[in-house]
Amino acid sequence: MDNFNFYSPTQFIFGSEREKEAGKYTKRFGGTRVLIHYGSGSVIKSGLLDRVKKSLSEAGVWFTELGGVVPNPRSGLVYSGVELCKRENIDFILAVGGGSVIDSAKAIALGAVYEGDFWDFYCGKRIEKALPVATILTLTAAGSEGSMGTVITHENGMLKRAANHDVLRPAFSILNPELTCSLPPFQTACGAIDMMAHVMERYFTNTKNVEISDRLAEGIMLTIINEAPKAMTDPNDYDARANLMWAGMVAHNDTCGVGRESDWSSHQMEHELSGLYDVAHGAGLAVMFPAWMKYVMHHDLMRFAQFAVRVWGCEMDFQNSEKTALQGIQRYEQFATSIGMPIRFAELGAKAEDIPLLVKTLGLGEQTMGSFVKLTSDDVRKIYELAV
């Protein structure tokens, strides 16, 4: 097992109607002048935004608001948010929404306490501080409610880049599964695939003998596989929504990733897809992951066999571990298809002729990416081709 630090200081406030406590916790964590950040009108229509404002008012906390975050959140709104924070002396950001809203809030939190361009931190500048961010989650997928990460797309060139630091872990996150019951099936499925991907990026590793992380990862995947179809069949199944919501958090706060190398090349390849076509992140991952798995499986057949047996319940073929490994990948594809996810370029609206552009925008040049198998630009091209 590798040495590691694990730090997940977020206070999680989970369950029915917990958003009513937003004011109490904002105050407890030091918020006095709050920016409420959100996306489309759905949080207005549902009455959620009003409930949150009421809770803040009752706690005597001043607030202003900034809506309009879109999926694959953009730099433009972040710049507006940073300016608003500086003008209004904001000391706390409350993100009400899904991963995009939270990621946008984290970007604003970085920019609000920095003289330069917030985008610097997405280009590798070392992060030192940020305004505290808290979240009220409405979409189970990205795991940003417990993670140290944020992903933003810069409108100049549509570059999608990530920044990571412990100061970006939310002060508190309110997770009410009821808020996710209104999610359409497509978004529910995208969320499930995104969560699976967060676990799988950590699961396929070269680090040996990290039994505890393996077992926790398998437990989270089994939960997603069992619970997602329930939420697809009955959107109001509270327990299914609750299990998915908590699985989404532990899938990405590093609970199942400690002590090992993780990969993330499927995510990077997907970022180029959603950057170019503006497709849903989960849908892009459903396409890229099987292609990546097929390309790298021979690097460690037994790891893929373990995935097939423990996660998908395949029977081990002791005379042909490759067959078992492949079966696991097929079962993943069947699962994705069964919840309405694409698994090939055409279903996504992506085009084979764009592959050279995707490879170029990813910008590896002579470098490699990933850690399970270090991928060159040529490998990346072949993986995109496998996804066609």
Place this chain on the structure above:
Amino acid sequence: MDNFNFYSPTQFIFGSEREKEAGKYTKRFGGTRVLIHYGSGSVIKSGLLDRVKKSLSEAGVWFTELGGVVPNPRSGLVYSGVELCKRENIDFILAVGGGSVIDSAKAIALGAVYEGDFWDFYCGKRIEKALPVATILTLTAAGSEGSMGTVITHENGMLKRAANHDVLRPAFSILNPELTCSLPPFQTACGAIDMMAHVMERYFTNTKNVEISDRLAEGIMLTIINEAPKAMTDPNDYDARANLMWAGMVAHNDTCGVGRESDWSSHQMEHELSGLYDVAHGAGLAVMFPAWMKYVMHHDLMRFAQFAVRVWGCEMDFQNSEKTALQGIQRYEQFATSIGMPIRFAELGAKAEDIPLLVKTLGLGEQTMGSFVKLTSDDVRKIYELAV
């Protein structure tokens, strides 16, 4: 799933030689006048205490020390520690040892900022504050390095009582698996049983449909079952020690307990055993858990069948779920025996004729305890009898 809060803000610093960073992290978390708290001479003999002092000195942090904590830590030393903290204006306690040392440190941390008797908090007084505690763990078992709990035995009557609060979660915990390689087999086995018990107290619940906590709990148990025998066979197996060390933390920081009722009656019954006979906590649990399981299994046979199938790999007998359930309990007993743990009173040195005394000291009177099955004094007596 029940509503819950989950808050585990401890910074975990895991891996080889990480104790060298004790000074850096103490300073980062605000410690300026530190009490180093430890147990027997083993941390002196091994050179660990010297390494820790060196690290603190290099960071420019002042410290004093208090050793002498015994297993099932006593109130007497806590009173000395509280007095020392007040006299020396201590602002940070660094526990170097296992669960007993950490629990003793937490008790001192409560008493140091309180005018009255620290024992008040172990008799139900509401906790509001405590000095920050950090830990350098040398024994994988109690989970106190990540938990909100502390258990102390008062020398007046040998009463063993617990106190719990979020302020008792350590600021940071340094977990170096190498420090556990010198543990004798008996203590290694006691640790494994204690960790299993922390998971099982949460696993046997009446709350339905908490798939995520079930799966995480099963993952932790499978890890302990696979890794403990490796550490018994080769005490210097770093990866086995590392897996056990992290499993011990997640077993008790509530990662696998969220959203559900937990039980804790086996722990309470064991506390009376170790209070009366001063036996190792893990050994007492190895005796009490099978007795409790046999007594309550008919309350939810399918839960015990799930335990047997998913954790112990038993084949489900679809015509006789009771048989499967019982098989799981037998497998637990076989596991305990295989690592040298007692499973009956006699092996522990406990006596059947003391059962009335044990029941009386537990002090239920007309009340009940536990939640999976609410136990009366009469139930408790019968469970002790099953353990004979």
